[in-house]
Amino acid sequence: MNIKNIKQPFIEIFPGDFSKNPAQRNTPKVLFSTINPVGYDEPKLIAFNEKLSEEIGLGKLNETDIDFLVGNNLPENIKTYSTAYAGHQFGNWAGQLGDGRAILAGEIENESGQKTEIQWKGAGATPYSRHADGRAVLRSSVREYLMSEAMYHLGVPTTRALSLSFTGEKVVRDMMYSGNPQEEKGAVVVRTAESFLRFGHFELMSAQKEIDTLQKLADFTIKNYFPEITSEGEQKYKDFFQSVCTKTADLMVEWFRVGFVHGVMNTDNMSILGLTIDYGPFSMMDEYDLNFTPNTTDLPGRRYAFGKQGQISQWNLWQLANSFFPLIKDEKFLEDTLNWYGTYFWEAHDKMLCRKFGFDELKENDEEFFSNWQGLMQELQLDYTLFFNLLQKLDKISDLKTYFQKISYKILDEIKIIKVEDFIEQYHVRLSKNTISKEESLNLMKKTNPKFLLRNYLLFECIEEINEGKTEMLEKLTKALENPYDEIFPEFSVKRPSKYHDISGCSMLSCSS
Structure with a gap:
């Protein structure tokens, strides 16, 4: 792979801490801290996304690249780092947070000029790990690797996964927070995105009253990821906020279309680009239930239930609006935009349902x-x-x-x-009452409704097999998720088997990873 072509424009522009101190601490007035991946002695590659590697400009996999895929033996030109952000978690202000399990290598540019950020997840502690070890277990890593790619092929905006590797270490986790910690196999996922910037990055700078850095961050984001915005002055930030609202609403509609439940819609888990990010206790919905939440941490309140995701995304945007106020000192605009969001979301939602049912338009x-x-x-x-x-x-x-x-x-x-x-x-x-033909109606349904979904019980079975050293299920699921609108494996197009109704990892999960 062309890893020597990776650059770090983010850390060249914004204030940061270059001490490479992994001790957990606050890092006021900085947006990142440099940190080295912990390094693993006996890594083993489980899966590699060749198509994605070629697409983003990394090229073909060489035998020596397994080291890079777990953060070992990095080129001298790469300064690895983690970013600081803040957030509201389950509705409460949590203050400074940050990449507790994620370390960025930087960005790669392909021949078309497309830039992609590359990030390890599970490569060790960072200054933002909050007394955790920064490592990840196999089950959560398999889930993120497969699900992010499944969402991509479903047509849902998302981060993507480049590789999945064993670390060769054991990691202790209490899977259901029940006081029963156990050793599990450790793993690292390399994930990619146009950008990993979150609502929380802007919340942090605003909360710390670092207004110059806040404005610089907004300018950087607009220049690099919102090229359609050409306005100046305060209007530029208004157009930026409007665009973030639109992208977020569009994402929520896509989640409803395929039946995806994120599980932890904290503001620090919201992408400024409208991407699905941070695959934790997520689930594809089996039986239809507006109150369904797969996250045991979210019980009994069910704040992040399936049917509330549109409402919660609007609440999260209110928090982002508060952070943008130093740049957009127009309360009426912000309020009107957020009220518009609700109207836009529900109209888009109902038009999406029309397509699922094969209706020509909303009547x-x-x-x-x-x-x-x-x-x-x-x-x-x-x-x-x-x-x-x-x-x-x-x-x-x-x-x-x-x-x-x-x-x-x-x-x-x-x-x-x-x-x-x-x-x-x-x-x-x-x-x-349709004005389109029966055949057109059916084609509309086929394009909108997937035949295959990566259900939790399938992920559970796949993880069990990988733990036993088998990869047949992994390969089969990879082929199925790449073709979700075709029924390649009819045995996957069935409801969740009853034996999995109350199994941890199938119908209920926690944030433990």
């Missing part, structure tokens, strides 16, 4: 139709993805009870089947 009474559909889905505990796959086959189905039972997580009696029949009748009435 009067569609909101009532969607509300009735949600009620049916929750009452019958129908599988979100399989439901829309089933809708595409309705003309070939004569026995609704048999087919809907296959996608339900509860027993459907005759009364519930009557409700299904009533809904299907309503659906056909709505389809009859």
